[in-house]
Structure formats: C-alpha cells, structure tokens
Amino acid sequence: MIAAFIFLMLFLTLLAMHFKKPLLTISLFAVSLILIMLLFSHHVTDALDISL
Amino acid sequence: MSDTVSTTIHPRRSKPWETFEIAMCHVWILGICVVLVGAFVVQFAAGELPCPLCIIQRMCMILAALGPAFILLQGTSRKGYAFSVIGSGFGMSILAAVGGMAVSTRQVLLHIAPGDPGYGMPVFGMHLYTWALVVFITIIVVSGLTILFEPRLEIRRPERLHWFSRLTIILFGAIILANMVAVLLESGPNLFLPDDPEKYLGI
Numbered sequence: 001m002i003a004a005f006i007f008l009m010l011f012l013t014l015l016a017m018h019f020k021k022p023l024l025t026i027s028l029f030a031v032s033l034i035l036i037m038l039l040f041s042h043h044v045t046d047a048l049d050i051s052l
Numbered sequence: 053m054s055d056t057v058s059t060t061i062h063p064r065r066s067k068p069w070e071t072f073e074i075a076m077c078h079v080w081i082l083g084i085c086v087v088l089v090g091a092f093v094v095q096f097a098a099g100e101l102p103c104p105l106c107i108i109q110r111m112c113m114i115l116a117a118l119g120p121a122f123i124l125l126q127g128t129s130r131k132g133y134a135f136s137v138i139g140s141g142f143g144m145s146i147l148a149a150v151g152g153m154a155v156s157t158r159q160v161l162l163h164i165a166p167g168d169p170g171y172g173m174p175v176f177g178m179h180l181y182t183w184a185l186v187v188f189i190t191i192i193v194v195s196g197l198t199i200l201f202e203p204r205l206e207i208r209r210p211e212r213l214h215w216f217s218r219l220t221i222i223l224f225g226a227i228i229l230a231n232m233v234a235v236l237l238e239s240g241p242n243l244f245l246p247d248d249p250e251k252y253l254g255i
Contacts, residue, residue: 010118017122020126032115036151039104
C-alpha cells in the first residue's frame with residue numbers, strides 16, 4: 001500500500017509539471033524522494049536470515 | 053555595453069544544440085519507459101515477482117525520468133522561479149539516480165557471495181538489479197556532461213507542446229499508473245511488500 005502511494009505521488013509530480021508552478025513540482029519531487037528513501041531504510045534494515 | 057554583458061552571461065545557444073537537448077530528453081524518458089516495460093515482461097511473462105528493492109529501483113528510475121519531463125514541460129524559467137529549468141531538471145535526475153544507485157548497490161552486495169545464484173533470472177548475462185546500477189550510473193554521467201557543456205540553462209518551450217512530446221509524457225504517465233496497479237496487486241491489503249514474494253496477495 002505504501003509503495004502504491006509513492007507511485008501515486010510520482011504520478012502527481014508528473015501532473016504538477018503541467019502547471020506553471022515549478023516550485024510545486026520540486027516540492028512534490030522532494031517529498032517523493034524522501035518517502036522512497038524511508039521505504040528503502042525500512043527494507044534495508046530487515047533481518048537477512050543468513051549465517052556466515 | 054549591456055548587450056556585451058548579456059551575451060557573456062547568456063551566450064546564444066545554437067538551434068542544433070537545443071534540438072539535440074530536447075531530443076535527448078525524449079530519448080531519456082522513452083529509455084526509462086523501455087526498461088520499465090522490460091521489467092513488466094520479466095514480471096508477467098516470466099512470472100517473476102519483483103522484491104521490495106526491485107520496486108524501489110523502479111521508483112528511482114521514474115523519479116530520474118521526471119527531470120527531463122520537467123525540462124520538456126516547464127521550458128523557459130517562469131517568473132518568480134529563481135533557478136534554471138535545465139539545472140533543476142538534471143539536478144532532480146542526479147539526486148534520484150544517487151538514491152537508486154544506493155538501492156541497486158545494496159541488492160548487488162546481497163548476492164555477491166560466491167555460489168549465490170542471485171535473485172531472478174539474468175538478462176543478457178546480468179541480473180536486473182545489476183542493469184539498474186548501470187542505468188543509474190549512466191544517468192549521473194549523462195546529467196553531469198550535459199550540465200558541463202550547457203551554454204545556457206534555459207530552454208525555449210513552445211506555447212503548444214509538440215504531439216510527440218505529449219505522447220511521450222502520456223506513455224510515461226501510463227507506465228507510472230501501471231506500476232501502481234501492479235504493486236497494489238502484489239502487496240494486497242498489506243502495508244509493506246513481502247520480502248520474498250511468491251504470489252499476488254491482491255488477487
């Protein structure tokens with residue numbers, strides 16, 4: 001669900017480019033990037049279940 | 053005098069260079085679309101479900117293609133916008149590619165141990181996450197070179213967008229929505245994607 005929401009954010013960022021408000025696009029881009037990195041940090045800290 | 057200063061700060065860009073730059077933005081977006089469609093082919097035709105890291109790499113690729121889309125759609129910098137459009141567009145792409153590179157490097161390192169078969173089937177000798185790493189490095193290099201040789205950080209956008217640009221943007225938007233639906237099908241009602249997906253939880 002969170003991943004789908006991020007894809008929706010990316011689509012909204014693309015839609016926002018059609019308006020003459022570059023800062024709106026930049027803001028949506030920044031929010032999307034932060035959400036992606038938070039999702040990455042969630043998955044990257046998962047236990048790997050490996051034994052070396 | 054003022055003309056001299058103006059020319060020095062904003063040297064006139066040749067028409068071929070601007071045409072090349074606009075063409076490159078299209079190639080960039082369409083190239084990312086081809087990669088994402090290829091990932092769909094592996095997902096649906098070969099029946100290999102993408103793991104969470106694969107999905108995050110798709111997100112970063114889309115994010116990196118939003119930069120050229122921004123250049124195409126915004127064109128000449130607008131009143132009240134203090135930055136250059138091309139600088140912002142390629143800056144967005146570089147940031148997204150750095151994020152994507154971190155994700156794909158993480159996945160490459162997960163399977164770097166000798167004897168590890170890797171995740172999914174290899175395509176042209178390399179796994180998809182290794183190809184993703186190549187794509188992100190290419191994005192950073194191309195963005196850097198473009199900014200390096202860019203004589204003027206603005207682009208003249210026509211009042212009406214060319215039909216091919218419009219088609220490119222529509223295709224790109226459709227692929228983003230298709231990814232959203234595919235992820236919904238995979239995760240089902242769960243908040244996060246399963247670490248090792250084996251079936252579609254939303255069907």
